[in-house]
Amino acid sequence: MNAPRLDGQVPAHEAVYRALRAQILEGGLAPGASLTLRGVAEGLGVSMTPAREAVRRLVAERALAMTDTGRVQVPxxxxxxxxxxxxARSLLEPELAVRALPGVDKPLISALRVIDDRLEERLEAGDAAGYVRANNAFHSLLYARANAPALMALVESVWLQTSPVMRRVYGRIGTGSLIDYHEAALEALAARDADRLAAAIRSDVEQGAALVREGAA
Amino acid sequence: MNAPRLDGQVPAHEAVYRALRAQILEGGLAPGASLTLRGVAEGLGVSMTPAREAVRRLVAERALAMTDTGRVQVPxxxxxxxxxxxxARSLLEPELAVRALPGVDKPLISALRVIDDRLEERLEAGDAAGYVRANNAFHSLLYARANAPALMALVESVWLQTSPVMRRVYGRIGTGSLIDYHEAALEALAARDADRLAAAIRSDVEQGAALVREGAA
DNA sequence: CGGCGCATTTTGTGATCACAAATTCCCGGC
DNA sequence: GCCGGGAATTTGTGATCACAAAATGCGCCG
Incomplete structure (x- = not known):
């Protein structure tokens, strides 16, 4: 009835955290949906204690919200x-991209291209969840090269907050005519041009913002 | 044996969170110091459960760090x-200041001046903790007018991470010749000049950064 | 037929306990 | 004198329980 630090095993609260986080990022939880600690716990086969810790962690990251009576819901x-x-994204992400630039090599660019292809494929297929997932993967993979954990943590908190609505917006809008700023970013990466890279990332983020604005319910 | 939601009372885990947070912000906990859940719990007269939640929340905000074996320490x-x-501060804080600008009135400017006076007084008295506290109060009060909780949460997470070292640095350095960018910010506020305000805040943050850089242990 | 009040159920909170891993401490051997 | 190893202690983890507040549902009265 215990699992402190078994080999490569993660603690129960960590497993719950990861499961919930993935669901939020990939759109498994709709904005406004409400969770109960017992529900989370039973759903993942653990007791309330680790479920509470995971939920509270996500609340601290603003990925979940709590009413003043302790009820938990997706904000x-x-x-x-x-x-x-x-x-925040348009301020922080260009910085991360530029910091990643020195560490960028050809294999990374190739990997980013693969992700970008999958992204466009999902877009045309109208697969909103797949699109959001691929988009996250693209930015994630690039910024990981920046070796900037503190900045990254800030951006990830923001992603957790925007992901649920993004999915909803992309699901509603036909994702019609989107300018491909990822392509521009890839070119800037290949050319090692920091200014163009920053501009491309900023435009990418701001295009997302505009999309969400017009798709507001 | 319980205290769920008594009148204006806050839950135990919230009280513990606030107590620890204040200690971190105001320098009561030195960087590198380590905490135990039982220690925190007994120190505040609660059981381990709320102590754990508070600590985990601060870990999620990166105000505390956890080793891979679960030990907690001030990073x-x-x-x-x-x-x-x-x-991150120099990117985010000018944005908050500019967003606050429309809501700024004379009483606020006066209140900021009072804080700034106390700040300089603490500086000359060599009271590092008091200085950090006043500095936080100044920025906090201004940004509160921005009504931007999401941005504010990001900045507060950063403050929690830098405060412990700031205190150390100001304690070590004589806090000799510091340019008063707060005064410049106050003038920009009075003139309702967004550009000058942003520049002043950015300079203020970057001066802090430079100070920390040269004061690195 | 629509709100209102009370009983029932659901749900978060906090304490306590057992357990195992990690840490600490101390002693004996080199 | 210093290092290594094993016992004792410390410490985080997770389960369970009691409790009270909040939410829910239902029936009664208007």
């Missing part, structure tokens, strides 16, 4: 909150 | 991490 950011979040 | 950011954190 539904209003227009103002979304504006803040996309502004 | 000691290295030069690279500090660079990231101050960069």
């Amino acid at each position: 539904l950011p209003d227009a103002g909150a979304l504006d803040e979040l996309f502004r | 000691l950011p290295d030069a690279g991490a500090l660079d990231e954190l101050f960069r």
